[in-house]
Amino acid sequence: MTTPNDQAAASQATTRQPSQRSAADPDQDPELTAPAASNVSRGSLELFTRSWQAYRHVVDLDLMEHRALTRALEALLLERGGGAPLGWMADLGCGDLGLLAPILRRLPLAGLIGVDATAAVLPLAAARMEGSPFPCQWIDSDLLDWSEARRAQRESDPPGPGPEPLSLVSCLFALHHLDDSNKQRVLEALRPCLAPDGCLLVADVFRGDGEDRQAYIQRYLQRIASQWQELPAAERQLVGDHLSASDFPAEREQFRQLAAAAGWQSHWLWNGRHGAEALLLLEPSP
Numbered sequence: 676m677t678t679p680n681d682q683a684a685a686s687q688a689t690t691r692q693p694s695q696r697s698a699a700d701p702d703q704d705p706e707l708t709a710p711a712a713s714n715v716s717r718g719s720l721e722l723f724t725r726s727w728q729a730y731r732h733v734v735d736l737d738l739m740e741h742r743a744l745t746r747a748l749e750a751l752l753l754e755r756g757g758g759a760p761l762g763w764m765a766d767l768g769c770g771d772l773g774l775l776a777p778i779l780r781r782l783p784l785a786g787l788i789g790v791d792a793t794a795a796v797l798p799l800a801a802a803r804m805e806g807s808p809f810p811c812q813w814i815d816s817d818l819l820d821w822s823e824a825r826r827a828q829r830e831s832d833p834p835g836p837g838p839e840p841l842s843l844v845s846c847l848f849a850l851h852h853l854d855d856s857n858k859q860r861v862l863e864a865l866r867p868c869l870a871p872d873g874c875l876l877v878a879d880v881f882r883g884d885g886e887d888r889q890a891y892i893q894r895y896l897q898r899i900a901s902q903w904q905e906l907p908a909a910e911r912q913l914v915g916d917h918l919s920a921s922d923f924p925a926e927r928e929q930f931r932q933l934a935a936a937a938g939w940q941s942h943w944l945w946n947g948r949h950g951a952e953a954l955l956l957l958e959p960s961p
């Protein structure tokens with residue numbers, strides 16, 4: 676079902692929320708110049724702002740196993756969409772929706788909300804969803820801010836006509852830019868935003884159990900150096916610099932524990948061959 680709020684907000688236009696950054700001068704923006712381990716930092720978004728093509732090449736060359744991941748996502752999403760019509764879905768850190776757009780178009784969604792802190796990617800996502808059978812809303816925002824704002828609207832006191840519960844939320848390769856305490860806040864904020872039969876899909880890179888960040892980064896850099904030869908050297912360098920500075924993957928089981936503490940039961944739907952990429956299905960705990 677769609678609320679008047681959702682309908683009014685739904686358009687192919689990009690929306691900026693009140694708590695959001697100004698895109699006018701990134702160098703003057705305190706939030707963008709904050710340390711990389713905080714929520715959104717200039718460094719963590721640089722790869723996406725300036726070099727989206729490099730990430731696209733990584734995906735197109737299947738260097739992070741996006742093909743196998745997409746098959747697992749597709750199976751789950753089409754199963755969820757095979758029955759009654761669904762409510763709204765949100766994709767957090769949507770990027771250009773390169774992975775999801777062809778699948779989402781086939782779902783009986785009431786609408787789609789794409790959220791990303793890199794404003795420049797939102798028109799690319801909008802173009803991929805052009806002509807979709809449901810409305811789309813594109814929001815230039817930090818995903819934690821958006822999640823907490825949505826929860827606040829859902830839990831307003833006295834209760835208002837807040838947004839409808841979401842049927843589906845996905846977050847693909849974006850959460851690892853947040854430190855663990857902010858990952859936990861996202862998980863806590865999203866829990867009341869979902870319908871009781873809704874689900875959250877997290878695809879991301881994870882550290883092995885007991886592996887510290889430094890060991891993970893070294894392992895991933897080694898993988899890039901030895902197995903990503905198809906990617907031009909300059910792009911390998913860009914990706915390596917980006918992940919050294921801005922990737923904070925959670926430890927696999929620790930992430931499930933964070934999720935359990937935030938009210939989610941979870942299980943792994945897919946695990947990549949390199950002990951890093953994986954897909955976790957999270958459902959509200961009974």
Ligand SMILES: C[S@@+](CC[C@H](N)C(=O)[O-])C[C@H]1O[C@@H](n2cnc3c(N)ncnc32)[C@H](O)[C@@H]1O
Nearest residue numbers: 723768769770791792793817818847848849852
């Ligand atoms: C690796 S890309 C993944 C894009 C897309 N989800 C996919 O799987 O193809 C990460 C995306 O997350 C966005 N992002 C990173 N940190 C974010 C944050 N805190 N809030 C919102 N978006 C964020 C980046 O701008 C980028 O578009």
